[in-house]
Amino acid sequence: MDASLTEGQKAVQKVARDFAEKEMRPVVMKFDESQEFPREIIDTLGGLGFMGMTWPEELGGAGLTDLEAVVIIEELARVDPSVALTVASHNSLCTGHLMLFGDEAQKRKYVPDLASGKKLGAWALTEPGSGSDSGGMKTIAVRDGEAWILNGSKTFITQGSVGSTYVVMALTDRAQGKKSISSFILERGVAGFTIGKKENKLGMRCSDTATLLFENVRIPGENLIGMPGEGFRQALKVLDGGRIGIAALSVGIAQGALDASLAYAKERQQFGRPIADFQAVQWKLADMATEIAAARLLTQRAASLKTSGEPYSLAASQAKYFASEAAVRATGEAVQIHGGYGFIKEFPVEKLYRDVKLMTIGEGTSEVQKMIIARNLLGD
Numbered sequence: 001m002d003a004s005l006t007e008g009q010k011a012v013q014k015v016a017r018d019f020a021e022k023e024m025r026p027v028v029m030k031f032d033e034s035q036e037f038p039r040e041i042i043d044t045l046g047g048l049g050f051m052g053m054t055w056p057e058e059l060g061g062a063g064l065t066d067l068e069a070v071v072i073i074e075e076l077a078r079v080d081p082s083v084a085l086t087v088a089s090h091n092s093l094c095t096g097h098l099m100l101f102g103d104e105a106q107k108r109k110y111v112p113d114l115a116s117g118k119k120l121g122a123w124a125l126t127e128p129g130s131g132s133d134s135g136g137m138k139t140i141a142v143r144d145g146e147a148w149i150l151n152g153s154k155t156f157i158t159q160g161s162v163g164s165t166y167v168v169m170a171l172t173d174r175a176q177g178k179k180s181i182s183s184f185i186l187e188r189g190v191a192g193f194t195i196g197k198k199e200n201k202l203g204m205r206c207s208d209t210a211t212l213l214f215e216n217v218r219i220p221g222e223n224l225i226g227m228p229g230e231g232f233r234q235a236l237k238v239l240d241g242g243r244i245g246i247a248a249l250s251v252g253i254a255q256g257a258l259d260a261s262l263a264y265a266k267e268r269q270q271f272g273r274p275i276a277d278f279q280a281v282q283w284k285l286a287d288m289a290t291e292i293a294a295a296r297l298l299t300q301r302a303a304s305l306k307t308s309g310e311p312y313s314l315a316a317s318q319a320k321y322f323a324s325e326a327a328v329r330a331t332g333e334a335v336q337i338h339g340g341y342g343f344i345k346e347f348p349v350e351k352l353y354r355d356v357k358l359m360t361i362g363e364g365t366s367e368v369q370k371m372i373i374a375r376n377l378l379g380d
């Protein structure tokens with residue numbers, strides 16, 4: 001446990017760690033293999049306040065700080081990154097967008113059910129033809145009196161097939177392009193809104209990822225978030241917060257890989273000695289531990305800046321970029337330390353090695369993070 005945390009933060013960490021070890025660890029591979037959404041686990045996490053970690057208590061949230069939220073995500077990711085991804089995306093993307101930019105009526109209507117975990121939220125920016133260049137989207141909402149008519153599709157949407165409340169970004173004027181992007185609240189079950197393909201994935205397999213299809217979906221005027229044309233700026237701000245969650249997930253995955261490697265290196269004997277006696281193995285462990293410590297500091301720094309209301313976009317991208325790449329390195333070394341057993345599903349590093357790759361891709365690839373960091377440095 002991290003000595004720099006306060007007693008209160010350590011108590012939150014203990015709740016998350018105990019839950020992950022007792023309730024999640026025994027069923028990790030069952031959910032990984034079936035790709036079934038872990039509904040009961042998510043319901044219980046809702047009861048613990050983890051589905052509305054930082055949102056105010058009067059709206060059903062737990063009123064925790066961003067630092068406490070990253071501690072929780074790290075602990076869940078240490079055991080099952082798919083569950084941690086569900087928690088992180090639900091908190092920061094859909095609910096995060098509503099909390100940052102929704103009006104009072106929208107917050108009162110949607111946030112309590114999301115923050116308690118009664119309903120799941122999804123956030124839809126990416127399209128088949130627009131990922132890193134998310135402003136190049138084609139989905140369009142056209143005004144019809146007070147309402148909007150939505151047509152298009154979104155791809156790779158987390159909680160896509162299990163969500164109830166969706167925040168969807170769409171153009172409102174094709175000629176204006178990304179300047180016209182606006183964000184809308186969509187509820188499951190409205191006419192013309194269907195769920196498409198559920199993805200079969202390399203990792204994060206029990207996190208739900210699906211395509212959304214919109215065919216003449218009528219959205220009431222009161223479901224526009226903010227003003228027309230504000231959606232792209234809103235989305236970038238929401239992603240700043242989301243990236244702190246991805247950084248925390250990366251730290252948790254790397255810590256899970258290190259914990260498993262330490263135990264294995266002490267137990268596994270070769271040439272008549274535990275492999276932990278060999279300097280080549282020790283150096284791997286030392287590099288992993290050092291990079292994890294650095295990644296954790298960057299992540300907690302970004303979270304603290306967010307809570308204190310200071311600019312945190314640069315810090316969030318630096319944390320996400322460094323932590324995700326360090327976690328990829330750590331899981332690779334963890335499999336190497338396990339030798340052939342690291343390739344076998346009975347050992348947790350096999351799954352962590354697969355799950356971690358999303359960290360350098362989702363919510364902006366490493367290349368995109370470097371573009372953001374450089375833009376901040378150059379003042380563009």
Ligand SMILES: Cc1cc2nc3c(=O)[nH]c(=O)nc-3n(C[C@H](O)[C@H](O)[C@H](O)COP(=O)(O)OP(=O)(O)OC[C@H]3O[C@@H](n4cnc5c(N)ncnc54)[C@H](O)[C@@H]3O)c2cc1C
Pocket residue numbers: 089123124125126130131132133155156157158159201204209358361362363364365366367368
């Ligand atoms: C499991 C999963 C869950 C996801 N969840 C969500 C979600 O909930 N909501 C949502 O909206 N999206 C979601 N996404 C989408 C995710 O954010 C995108 O996949 C990601 O942003 C990358 O976009 P892309 O896949 O289209 O890759 P591309 O943008 O096509 O990138 C391909 C490669 O080109 C590189 N590249 C692109 N442009 C540049 C450039 N200018 N300079 C240098 N290199 C560049 C990229 O870094 C990458 O290496 C999810 C994706 C996955 C796989």
